[in-house]
Amino acid sequence: MKRDTVTNKFVIKFANVNGTGSASANSLFSKAIFRMGIPISPKNIFPSNIQGLPTWYEVRINEDSFLGRRGGIDIMVAMNPQSMERDVAELQRGGYFIYDSSKPIDEKLFRDDIDFIGIPFMEHCREVYKDERQRQLFRNVMYVGSLAALLDIELEVLKGLIHEQFKGKEKLIEPNVQALVMGYEAAKKEYECPIAFRLSRRDEVGDKILMNGNAACGLGAVYGGATVVGWYPITPSTSVIDSFAKYCRQLRVDPETGEKNFAVVQAEDELAAIGMVIGASWNGARAFTATSGPGLSLMNEFLGLAYFAEIPTVLIDVQRSGPSTGMPTRTQQSDVLYSAYASHGDTKYICLYPSTPKECFELTATAFDLAERLQTPVLVLSDLDLGMNEHMSDPLEWDDERKYDRGKVLTAEDLDAMEGPFGRYLDTDGDGIPYRTLPGTHPTKGAYFTRGTSKDEYATYTEDGKKYVANMEQLQKKWETARHEVPKPDIRTTGKPCNVGVIYYGTSEASTLEALHHLDRLHSISLDSLGIKAFPFSNEIKEFIEQHEYVFVVEQNRDAQMRSLLINEFDFSPQKLISLLHYEGSPITARFIRHVIRDNILQTATASHMRSYKR
Amino acid sequence: MSYAIPGFRHPNLPKNELGYTAKDYEGRVSTLCAGCGHDSISAAIREACFGMSIPPHRVAKLSGIGCSSKTPTYFLGNSHGFNSVHGRMPAVATGGNMANRNLLYIGVSGDGDTASIGMGQFVHAVRRNVNMVYICENNGVYGLTKGQDSATTDVGSVSKKGEPNALEPIDLCAIALQLGATFVANSFSGDKSQLVPIIQAAIAHKGFAFINVISPCVTFNNVPGSTKAYDYIRQHMASTNTVDFVPAEEEITTDYAPGTSEVVTMHDGSAIHLQKMDEKLDIHSRRSALALMQEYKAEDKVLTGLLFVDPDSQEIHETMNTTATPLRNLTEKELCPGSEQLQKINDQLR
């Protein structure tokens, strides 16, 4: 097939069987490209299973740094006979299908609009390695070697990475390099290298890092001063706690005594996990939990308590596909409404929506300041795509001058200097945020009773309706204060008059911004955009919607949850907001967003905007 | 830290070692039914703390939901209290304890709160050996929701509702023993002379100290057919031992007949002096406690007293090796690794 060369701009997908050790070979592949200065974005697509089922690893390579999911596959590395049929079908025309030709493949699979590259990986491995497990492991390294030849990855970079990976286990370096070279040569021998899709060193990565959002959230909690964790394992949030514990073991253990400046308690369930966080926060520690949908459901009763009794609480929700157990290893942004209004009664919660690992780090650290300043729960809404995949991100930063905002906490001296009695829920400053005291502060002053029942300003139980209403209004006032304290949205304007806007949040960011770029370049459609970073919504969000005739809201759920939240919180016509929805469990693609907006705009001027687009 | 004790005091009230009077251990006036067993337990807690000279503000009181769980309002008014949600006090207490290991945590719960909705949390707090006193005010009934049978109601016991209970009861002491609780006692709200020293011993204990206190509900479960009624307990109660709590500084002065008494030294140097009523009980053996409880039960008797203690138990902070400073007192200085370290981490991610 005759074709044009495409350098540093393609999508390659690896089809593997889970539990066969392919993950480390795949990440070796990605890291090498990253080290060649070329931006990449790898995504794991894996089942909720430990061994034996198909998994995929999709890597987008893009020297222009468009790193959301693009849509479409150019190269398939098909190492799983089970999924071969659909893997072939998924390739775009003009693509390459790389497979293990140790066994012949079914002729029915052949397509004439793609190229097939068969290399007998297993056959080679059988000759060289005796042990079955070794054969399997080195077959993975071997296909990376072949890709080095086919795509022009610098072998020296790969070798360097292998040396780094096996530092301290030097015995393993030699056989890994051997497998790599074996793959490289096998491809060179039988095929013309490189193929049409190829790589070439660039300087487009700069000082960027490659990190997953969960690691960044965990590290953000370390920097943010969290000391107590209550948690219960659940995909995709578990690695937030793993990361926190890992960095704490490195950075928070006294080298002499082994004493720890942190406590991670694996709870019996999510009810207990959030209960521990609330107990610790009530007692003055910075504490947090991480969970996903089912766990969030269980935490509801306690969240309401923390809201009403005004206890700082930090919860990281790494969203996955619901409802119920749903698709536990697939991504979604479907806890938006539930997090905003969790638990019974009139409640609402501060939510933060990070889009990148850097934001995961920063917003997690900020969550502790907000929670303590505002004495209320703060939910960080990440998702599986952000949390469990590596993303290229700006490097993490920390200002050493930064002080933790511990909020309004009275010391014994404050209490002694106080005229009049201490009232836990007295809104002394008129901002809806009362002062609190910690247990053990003063022998005779400042003690109070924390409760989930209605209470007066002195924390005394009351069922007096007027006092109850006063308390609820104080909470409402605090909510208005919060509106000014939470992170502002990211607004990008075209600079030209523009009557259409696009709103996105969380991991829809990269694909949305890419779609907007291409709409501008390819279709001369330029649109303003706004990335929501927090709930309650600040006035900028309201103004943005008001300034545009209509606004697309991009989200990864069925029910247009953010759109509902916007409509519920502000007083404007639902007609203004057009949903753009993708919720099949894979990250939303730039292509999809671009096509929907393009088609809509081209057809527009037409009647109703009240359409919604789903896939 | 030390603080001046507040100025005004009634000159004639007896003071404890810290100069506090019994009044300093009071809370608000109880709103429970007159005669409710729970009120006697609050009184016992007050007396125990006064007697041990516990600074009230160094206590954190926690509870779930129920009549029993309301009681922390009625004692130690200068302590912070936390009336959490139904059955979840153990988690809140665990988190609280993680934040500050230097306070005394007293958890109060009911039989519904502990043996039903909160069973999971109770069991896991025992397993973790959280350093706290856990009192289950057990009336064999749901008081606050007006008289349903609870999971600790005995088979055949009849509450005011009139229907005999058909299901097997959960014996919380037995469960605590089996799960490895390091201090287990059974007592009766009407027996202050036993309950007060048991609470004191529980406070002195390092680790999870569980006290099941039979605490009759006069409104819904104090009828003739009930096995948690005052009359029934008075008639069927049998003590394993009498308990004397001797604070660290004091000498043991009482003389006991040899062979019938035993001194258990607690980790803080205080001592529990046991006068044995039944020689078969070996206070350091779970098996012995469980066997004896069974034996008494077979005779329709309720065995009370201190059932088991492991004075050398390792509480959760020791197991986890957390720093001696309360975690909540740590600041940016100890907690934040700083920008230089962050640069190193960035480098590892390139």
Ligand SMILES: Cc1ncc(C[n+]2csc(CCOP(=O)(O)OP(=O)(O)O)c2C)c(N)n1
């Ligand atoms: C989640 C939840 N379910 C149910 C209730 C209603 N409720 C309140 S107290 C209680 C039972 C309390 O029984 P127990 O713990 O034995 O306390 P007692 O009143 O007998 O002292 C129940 C079911 C509640 N508060 N929360």
Ligand code: SF4
């Ligand atoms: S209902 Fe029963 S448990 Fe509740 S206060 Fe009255 S006597 Fe006590």
Ligand SMILES: [Mg+2]
């Ligand atoms: Mg009860």
